[in-house]
Amino acid sequence: MKERLYTYKAKPKVFIISIFPLEGEVWWGIPEFDLLATNITVPGFSPLFPDAHCTADGDLCQLVTGESEINAAITISSLVAPLKLDLTTTYSLISGIARVNPEVTTLSSVAFAPYALQVAFTGYDPQGSTTPNEYPQSIYRTEVFEANTELRSLAVGFAKTATLNDSTLVAVECDVATSDAYYSGRILSEAFENFTRLATNGSGVYCMTAREDNATLEALLRATAAGLVDFARIIVMRTASDMHRSYPRQAADEPILGEPRQFRARAAEYLSSQDQSRARDLGEWSSTFAAGVNATNYIGDISGTLGRTPDFGPASVFNDNPAVLKKRGAGGVKRSPVGTKKSAKGKRNVDVRLGGYEVEKKGLGFG
Template identity: 50%
Template sequence: MRSFLSIGAAASCLLSNVVATRIPARVGARAADSVVKPKVMIVSMFDPEADVWYGIPEFDVLAMNITIPGGSPLFPDVHCTANGDVCQYTIGESEINAATSIASLVRSPRFDLTTTYFMIAGIAGVNPEVASICSVTFAKYAVQVALQYEFSQFEIPTNFTSGYIPLGAHSPQQYPTSIYGTEVFEFNQDLQHWAAEQARTASLNDSSDAVAYRANYGVNAAYAAGAAPPAVYECDVATSDVYYSGTILGEAFGNFTTLITNGSGVYCTTAQEDNATGEALLRAAIDKLLDFSRVIVMRTASDFDRPYPGEAATTNLFWAEQGAFGPAIENIYLAGIKVVNGILDGWDGQFARGMNASNYVGDIFGSLKGSIEPDFGPYTYNNNPVKRSTKSMRRKTMKPVRVL
């Protein structure tokens, strides 16, 4: 999730428009203890992202509401259509909330998720080198960019470009030698391409404030994409609980995305949850509870991750009227409904049996043991001798710990 203090009023307006649709649980056509087998599970992170799916003409996800033990205290229910084909679940913001909520969902006896498509659908910050505010993005990779060593900005070595250094390494350019397993997730690129094509049929929302704000980025040729109107992009998402702003950190995490994916990742958006969600889904996939090749990560751009030339990073974060929060929220629905309807309409012909991935799908360890080996990781990086099971290098005073 990315948002601004200055857009609180916009969020309140959106919430007031949908509060009437918040109704007590209605079981509808299904018994209270029946097993629901969704075709699509929409994953939201907080209220505004969820609210755009309530009261829409295409389907009613408030027709059946199922409480999930272990779910977020703020969002305890999964909301589903009466026939169970489409469900929506709000997992809460940040990595801990996301992992815990998804882990609770995937092991709930109320759901059969073996053929379900998961569409993570939220807002994010955006890199103006790649895309613009109000745009829609679909990711091949989710990268946990803050899983690194960090020096204070007052103590950064003079030959380092930022205070972040990969774990076990001694410079920002070295591949990490201490691997936890959550650093990178690669998703089904064939499904990513398909979802992006569906979204490109949507008319995206914009605002006059967003048009004016993004024009400031046009003075730098490197930010040409940031100055352009909103569009649909295929590029990658960074996960960090640290809500950062500024060119130095944006470039540092972009470089880490390139490094950790062996040069194939393109840092585009920044959010707080996707690697945590990915890990919980992957562990469930290992136990055959779901199909990891059916995961879609869609993020719409609510703000720039760095200022335009001449603007302070604090202004970009705290005070700038970027005008993108409202359109980005609406574009979750406008683009996402094209994807959901495409899956439903093509269920019998394509989607029930799944869309085979032509790329590797899974984590940095190759945990799903598919026919395609990971195309990133220390065992494929520049003949790096480090293997998947590595020694922790957290502190020299600690005994080495095996990472499983």
């Protein structure tokens, strides 16, 4: 086999995927594990962040992708090429800070995402559709990814045991929206809330922003299809550093120009505190983790690339037997899924949210 020609330098148990230096540095200098003990230069990594960092035994590794989908996709694609690392049984922790939806949770909370949604394409323009609540007819296969529910539940349990510097950790389960374009404000945020529910057949709860996650997941999905990575061993986690919209009577530009600058360093502290706890737990490599955590839900992309039929997206929208909405909450907050129905064309419609109200859209007008 071709891959036998390469010499593997490490077979990590956990790989931390950081996005930019502030997020990466919080992992360094921790007494329990020295991530800078071994530095492996990987061809294709960003010139700014050319190395994968690992402990001396190779059990725990980390990289910094650089911001934006392009950097994330190229770095992760380079990582999974079987040159210097064996990632076939590695758990990947996508770990970063994010802007938060204040209607779901609050600053410094930690979100573990069931879904990651790419909102910058079909979220802005549902191509081929005639109404905002009609499923896009032209898709790119990267719009939605679903992660392992059982693994996420374990991660949430670990996070809740973390000790923070000055408060109790709030851990929630809600979804992340990926957009290269840095956005803020009520109108765009509500539009992406609507798209999240539409693209997940009503079960998604949008709460965090990202600029890289869907690109990272697409690279890991293709690597899984090639037998290089296990998509069932991925955790998507974001820590809330600032708000993605203004509060009532606050200037619309304040979340971008004001408060966010004050919260980022603080959020990194929280990120470090809780992630260290979970990394130690996963690093113990109990029999549960060594054997893998069986995914009882669908995992993968919108097209069923890894097998099975997605419970979201076109496979469930256009079949005669549409998906059943899943009841899921964000942390301790009860959030009922939005009702969906098929239009006369057989295309799924979803109730949408405009200006803080739930409305049903019928045809080309408002019902």
